[in-house]
Amino acid sequence: DIQMTQSPSSVSASVGDRVTITCRASQGVTYWLAWYQQRPGKAPKLLIYDASSLQSGVPSRFSGSGSGTEFTLTISSLQPEDSATYYCQQVNSFPWTFGHGTRVEI
Amino acid sequence: EVQLVESGGGLVQPGRSLRLSCSASGFTFHDYAMHWVRQAPGKGLEWVSHISWNSGSIGYVDSVKGRFTTSRDNAKKSLYLQMNSLTTEDTAFYYCAKGKSGGYGLDVWGQGTSVTVSS
Numbered sequence: 763d764i765q766m767t768q769s770p771s772s773v774s775a776s777v778g779d780r781v782t783i784t785c786r787a788s789q790g791v792t793y794w795l796a797w798y799q800q801r802p803g804k805a806p807k808l809l810i811y812d813a814s815s816l817q818s819g820v821p822s823r824f825s826g827s828g829s830g831t832e833f834t835l836t837i838s839s840l841q842p843e844d845s846a847t848y849y850c851q852q853v854n855s856f857p858w859t860f861g862h863g864t865r866v867e868i
Numbered sequence: 869e870v871q872l873v874e875s876g877g878g879l880v881q882p883g884r885s886l887r888l889s890c891s892a893s894g895f896t897f898h899d900y901a902m903h904w905v906r907q908a909p910g911k912g913l914e915w916v917s918h919i920s921w922n923s924g925s926i927g928y929v930d931s932v933k934g935r936f937t938t939s940r941d942n943a944k945k946s947l948y949l950q951m952n953s954l955t956t957e958d959t960a961f962y963y964c965a966k967g968k969s970g971g972y973g974l975d976v977w978g979q980g981t982s983v984t985v986s987s
Contacts, residue, residue, distance in 0.1 A: 805963055805977035805978065805979055806963070807977070811968055811971040811975075817975060851974075860915060
């Protein structure tokens with residue numbers, strides 16, 4: 763199975779800050795990677811698919827990049843509603859595996 | 869409105885069985901692969917299973933292989949997860965999710981249903 767490693771495990775930042783989360787895959791997944799946001803008590807929400815494509819309805823301050831084994835999720839200007847846990851998921855091969863999550867605190 | 873609604877969760881003793889259901893509305897259910905994802909209390913997300921649009925391809929994470937069975941009824945727009953030989957390790961919130969078209973990922977999620985395995 764492909765292991766996904768996220769860093770950092772948590773980050774505290776201020777409104778307006780730029781936040782970057784990294785996700786590394788134990789083997790190459792080309793660009794088959796998704797990012798999700800999960801607010802407390804809520805279901806996850808798809809933010810980015812295919813490593814860099816913005817899901818419909820997601821604010822443009824979210825962006826994804828990378829390919830192969832290293833990927834990043836960037837929030838260009840942090841907003842109060844972005845307080846959540848963010849997960850990467852490789853969708854290259856089954857079983858689709860998630861990273862352990864990054865908690866973003868405002 | 870595109871919606872997924874899970875049901876069937878509850879408290880069950882170790883070794884017993886439970887069947888989860890997921891009812892879909894607002895989209896052409898039979899066109900999409902469907903997935904189950906779970907989240908143990910206070911833990912991260914774990915992908916559990918997928919089923920292709922026509923049930924021709926079904927897969928599971930190793931920890932549930934041989935115990936869980938995923939199925940779907942396209943006429944009823946419903947997804948199912950039959951869980952047998954449950955252990956305390958299966959205690960989690962279970963989400964059904966829709967596979968995205970035109971890319972890969974899970975673009976619609978249900979609100980989840982809680983499964984607690986305890987004596």
